[in-house]
Amino acid sequence: MASHDIRLDHRIIYSVIDHGSRVLDLGCGEGDLLYLLARDKQVIAQGIEMDDRAIQECVKKGLSVFHDDIESGLREYPEHSFDFVILNQSMEEVKNVDSLIQDALRIGNRVIIGFPNFAYIKSRWMMFFKGRAPITRSLPYSWFDTPNVRFLSVIDFREYCSEKNIRIIEAHYLGGKSTVRFCPNLFALNAVFVLTRGDN
Amino acid sequence: MHTRFIMTREKNKNSTNSVGVVETKYYTFAGPDNELKLESGDSLGPITLAYETYGSLNRDRSNAILACHALSGDAHAAGVHEGQDDPGWWDDMIGPGKAFDTDRYFIICSNVIAGCKGSTGPSSINPATGKPYAMDFPFITISDMVNAQRHLIDFLGIERLLCVAGGSMGGMQVLQWVASYPDRVRAAIPIATTKKHSPQQIAFNETARQAIMSDPAWRDGNYYDCGQPEKGLAVARMIGHITFMSDQSMEAKFSRRLKKGRLNFNFDPEFEVEGYLHYRGANFVKRFDANSYLYLTKALDYFDLSGGKAVPLGKKIDTRFMVISFKSDWLYPSSQSQEIVRLLKRRNMDATYCELNSTYGHDAFLVEVEEQTTLIKHFLDKTHNGYMVVEYYGIS
Numbered sequence: 001m002a003s004h005d006i007r008l009d010h011r012i013i014y015s016v017i018d019h020g021s022r023v024l025d026l027g028c029g030e031g032d033l034l035y036l037l038a039r040d041k042q043v044i045a046q047g048i049e050m051d052d053r054a055i056q057e058c059v060k061k062g063l064s065v066f067h068d069d070i071e072s073g074l075r076e077y078p079e080h081s082f083d084f085v086i087l088n089q090s091m092e093e094v095k096n097v098d099s100l101i102q103d104a105l106r107i108g109n110r111v112i113i114g115f116p117n118f119a120y121i122k123s124r125w126m127m128f129f130k131g132r133a134p135i136t137r138s139l140p141y142s143w144f145d146t147p148n149v150r151f152l153s154v155i156d157f158r159e160y161c162s163e164k165n166i167r168i169i170e171a172h173y174l175g176g177k178s179t180v181r182f183c184p185n186l187f188a189l190n191a192v193f194v195l196t197r198g199d200n
Numbered sequence: 201m202h203t204r205f206i207m208t209r210e211k212n213k214n215s216t217n218s219v220g221v222v223e224t225k226y227y228t229f230a231g232p233d234n235e236l237k238l239e240s241g242d243s244l245g246p247i248t249l250a251y252e253t254y255g256s257l258n259r260d261r262s263n264a265i266l267a268c269h270a271l272s273g274d275a276h277a278a279g280v281h282e283g284q285d286d287p288g289w290w291d292d293m294i295g296p297g298k299a300f301d302t303d304r305y306f307i308i309c310s311n312v313i314a315g316c317k318g319s320t321g322p323s324s325i326n327p328a329t330g331k332p333y334a335m336d337f338p339f340i341t342i343s344d345m346v347n348a349q350r351h352l353i354d355f356l357g358i359e360r361l362l363c364v365a366g367g368s369m370g371g372m373q374v375l376q377w378v379a380s381y382p383d384r385v386r387a388a389i390p391i392a393t394t395k396k397h398s399p400q401q402i403a404f405n406e407t408a409r410q411a412i413m414s415d416p417a418w419r420d421g422n423y424y425d426c427g428q429p430e431k432g433l434a435v436a437r438m439i440g441h442i443t444f445m446s447d448q449s450m451e452a453k454f455s456r457r458l459k460k461g462r463l464n465f466n467f468d469p470e471f472e473v474e475g476y477l478h479y480r481g482a483n484f485v486k487r488f489d490a491n492s493y494l495y496l497t498k499a500l501d502y503f504d505l506s507g508g509k510a511v512p513l514g515k516k517i518d519t520r521f522m523v524i525s526f527k528s529d530w531l532y533p534s535s536q537s538q539e540i541v542r543l544l545k546r547r548n549m550d551a552t553y554c555e556l557n558s559t560y561g562h563d564a565f566l567v568e569v570e571e572q573t574t575l576i577k578h579f580l581d582k583t584h585n586g587y588m589v590v591e592y593y594g595i596s
Contacts, residue, residue: 056554
């Protein structure tokens with residue numbers, strides 16, 4: 001697969017993760033990202049996923065995956081079990097998100113969090129001028145069928161990190177096709193943060 | 201002979217990919233002065249193991265898989281015996297192109313010790329007395345069964361098994377293999393099983409044992425001259441079959457249907473479910489030894505790998521796990537498999553867990569072929585060949 005065929009967020013996460021590291025992907029779906037990492041970067045890959053169809057696809061790719069809820073699936077892991085814990089596009093569906101992030105920071109030396117930016121300019125436009133709940137490329141659902149229970153902006157997340165003493169190592173802002181540098185809270189569809197504990 | 205073989209194959213529903221006619225072989229070890237030390241402190245010998253093999257061992261002996269059978273199973277896991285049409289107990293999973301692909305792997309299945317299908321058990325002749333062991337047979341544990349299998353694996357010249365797989369009591373043997381010989385197992389597939397028998401599971405087993413032992417025909421186990429306690433053993437098996445099914449599968453299979461279409465107001469089996477249990481019980485006594493049932497259910501009840509025994513501490517163990525459970529299995533519920541998974545997480549083991557959505561209850565591990573095949577086939581492929589083989593997936 002040529003690199004432009006790979007999802008932009010996957011490309012960014014792929015570039016962050018070191019060769020041969022231990023990686024846990026929470027809500028790994030069909031395992032596309034983990035597969036690339038395992039094959040090309042020889043990472044030791046482990047996924048956690050709720051959907052049994054998706055699990056079958058992961059196993060077809062040779063991946064190790066747990067059929068589990070990501071909210072309760074981390075407790076047993078000892079500290080520093082992984083070099084990277086990925087929580088990409090799944091945090092917004094989680095109820096106890098703070099304890100999940102804390103758990104991820106406990107078991108992973110680095111935590112990569114990707115989420116859709118609710119303050120994206122088109123969301124604001126739909127709210128402000130049309131008076132409608134926003135539907136965008138990164139938040140494609142109607143109010144009645146969305147799996148999301150969390151709606152946050154880039155600024156919200158930065159504030160959370162500073163309040164919780166979480167150190168931001170890298171922040172990447174994603175537009176439709178490429179990264180965004182200027183005023184990300186307004187122009188980014190998605191954000192990818194690389195985090196570690198403040199005391200690290 | 202040839203025509204008979206073809207007819208047999210036609211009767212077999214998976215005739216196109218059966219391993220065909222197979223033969224049970226026997227291996228005897230633990231002779232005088234070399235008896236097998238048992239967990240109870242007793243020893244046993246000589247020991248004969250009945251076993252079958254399918255497919256062929258490769259040159260570097262790296263493609264051997266041990267399939268472990270459940271409580272009432274035997275060494276006959278796949279194919280058919282000469283002149284008979286009963287396929288082996290895991291015939292849907294073992295054969296050319298199947299989950300355990302005999303074109304690629306060498307599969308071994310042996311009857312457990314204390315069994316009654318060719319391996320040494322309470323119905324075997326005790327060399328000290330010249331009579332069947334009966335209640336003189338020593339108590340056996342899952343660990344003893346695995347120890348005996350290890351002798352067979354040594355005899356076959358296999359240093360490291362590619363995989364040990366099995367469901368229910370077979371799954372306990374899988375876990376025990378990793379506990380006893382972690383260096384000799386590259387991959388483990390425990391299905392619908394537990395790392396320790398629960399009080400509920402012990403309770404069902406004790407009820408089954410009491411059914412056998414309270415039958416006057418049991419005669420303290422010394423029934424080999426006059427026929428076995430058929431009534432007690434049949435009731436024991438009926439209890440078993442209730443626990444193998446789910447409420448849903450029983451509703452689908454029998455509902456409240458009546459055998460004769462109307463109530464007769466007597467104590468003969470009136471409902472179809474009663475008829476089914478009677479039929480299963482009656483069939484079972486023809487093929488299974490009551491004393492074996494007592495000893496094997498005891499082995500199940502003794503099974504407990506908690507307290508760090510499941511994955512030995514103090515050394516790096518690189519056995520890969522695939523744990524499978526079934527949503528409607530209430531005899532070995534998913535929560536018990538999840539307990540195994542939690543342990544594997546604590547030890548940072550490479551593992552996959554999948555709870556399959558089946559309505560068949562505990563029986564699912566024998567009947568849910570398709571999804572198990574997908575999981576097991578690819579898991580074995582990765583274990584055997586690494587990522588090289590999965591590149592066909594289309595991402596190059």
